Amino acid sequence: MSPPPPPLGRGRRRAARTFDEALDDAELVAARAALAQGRWHTARSLLVRTADDWDRRGHRITVLAGEPYSAAWAREWLLAEPDSADATALLALARVRRALRGKEKPARAREACRDAAALAPADPTPWLGLLMLERALGAEEDVVRIFDEVRVRYADHHHAHHLVVARLAERRADAGADPLHEVYDFAGWAVEQAPADSPLAVLPVVAHAERYRVLAAAGHEPADPAASGHWAGRRARLVMKAAFDWWLEWEHEGHPRRLIDLNYLAHAKVCEGRGAEAAALFHRIGDHATPAPWSYPGRDPYTAFRAARDSALGTA
Numbered sequence: 001m002s003p004p005p006p007p008l009g010r011g012r013r014r015a016a017r018t019f020d021e022a023l024d025d026a027e028l029v030a031a032r033a034a035l036a037q038g039r040w041h042t043a044r045s046l047l048v049r050t051a052d053d054w055d056r057r058g059h060r061i062t063v064l065a066g067e068p069y070s071a072a073w074a075r076e077w078l079l080a081e082p083d084s085a086d087a088t089a090l091l092a093l094a095r096v097r098r099a100l101r102g103k104e105k106p107a108r109a110r111e112a113c114r115d116a117a118a119l120a121p122a123d124p125t126p127w128l129g130l131l132m133l134e135r136a137l138g139a140e141e142d143v144v145r146i147f148d149e150v151r152v153r154y155a156d157h158h159h160a161h162h163l164v165v166a167r168l169a170e171r172r173a174d175a176g177a178d179p180l181h182e183v184y185d186f187a188g189w190a191v192e193q194a195p196a197d198s199p200l201a202v203l204p205v206v207a208h209a210e211r212y213r214v215l216a217a218a219g220h221e222p223a224d225p226a227a228s229g230h231w232a233g234r235r236a237r238l239v240m241k242a243a244f245d246w247w248l249e250w251e252h253e254g255h256p257r258r259l260i261d262l263n264y265l266a267h268a269k270v271c272e273g274r275g276a277e278a279a280a281l282f283h284r285i286g287d288h289a290t291p292a293p294w295s296y297p298g299r300d301p302y303t304a305f306r307a308a309r310d311s312a313l314g315t316a
Helices: 012-017 026-036 040-050 055-066 070-078 087-100 104-120 125-137 142-151 158-169 182-193 199-217 234-250 258-272 274-283 301-315
Strands: none
Touching: 026 040, 026 055, 040 055, 040 070, 040 087, 040 104, 055 070, 055 087, 055 125, 055 158, 055 199, 070 087, 087 104, 087 125, 104 125, 125 158, 142 158, 158 182, 182 199, 199 234, 199 258, 234 258, 258 274, 258 301, 274 301
């Protein structure tokens, strides 16, 4: 039986404080709303248009898969089109996201991802689903193996690199500050491997924020990132400058996940005390805040984002 549509007006009181994973993708927002009402044809058309733009495809399927009833609607879609690689990938990612919420057995999600990968061997998206799952639940060797599968299909996969950075940052949490930590090496390696115009140029900033998350949670850094020396050292300053200079030269208006990078970069500039540079980034971000890294470590991300933005823009 098909699931019922959600009640109208759900969550309106909290709407202003909601982080939207779709970011500024208006087509994705429309397809997600249609899918929530059981109209999967809109999602079908969206994914056909997305084709093999792998970063965009991964972003769109991941967001669609977050809908509470997306697995049920994907099964409805598969009844009409049993060989649809798009529907199979959506079902796989929906099961991954359910497993991460404790609503699905991880083994079932893994099997769905393997089915999707077999149906579309060139598509890194089913492997992205597996990487999302193993980043949270799997052994380190599984994370490495699956990341390699993603890179074989698309070497510059944005989301996959972010997942690996988050996992690597959690190594040796009790070791304290270490400028030679492997997460920094990985981020630097990724930049060296990528083309000059790749958004992976911002990955060292992401690595710096993710390591701060781990160090602060372990008590090695203050809970207020702006008060932490983590952002003040020479290495940190070089990383922030390189990423900001890259953004000035190569700003990618069309990349589906660029606003995630801009949030990390704005957060870094706020922590570094570079208000004017942070303001430029906040102008680009607009209202498209992301929970990470504003929530680090354990803060209310909405409050932290608004305070940082108001301070940088002089509207506090």
